[in-house]
Amino acid sequence: MMVKRIAALAAGIGAIAGVALAASFGDIDTDADGMITQEEFAAAFPDAGAEIWTATDVNADGVVTEDELAAAVESGVLPEG
Ligand SMILES: [Ca+2]
Numbered sequence: 001m002m003v004k005r006i007a008a009l010a011a012g013i014g015a016i017a018g019v020a021l022a023a024s025f026g027d028i029d030t031d032a033d034g035m036i037t038q039e040e041f042a043a044a045f046p047d048a049g050a051e052i053w054t055a056t057d058v059n060a061d062g063v064v065t066e067d068e069l070a071a072a073v074e075s076g077v078l079p080e081g
Pocket residue numbers: 029030031032033034035036037040
């Protein structure tokens with residue numbers, strides 16, 4: 001039926017976006033100092049705007065920790081890496 005086809009299409013689009021954005025903490029933290037700066041974040045997620053950065057940097061200290069990244073993935077702000 002039509003509804004099923006739309007659901008399948010949406011799932012397919014989601015999977016493609018996930019692949020394009022997926023990255024692990026170590027891949028994003030290119031200088032390996034244990035924190036993701038906004039610069040590193042933008043390099044890993046070129047399509048993510050300031051809103052997504054703000055939503056990921058929960059305590060607004062200007063860097064994203066591994067915990068914050070995991071929380072963002074868990075809440076659906078970022079795709080799973
Ligand atoms: Ca870093």
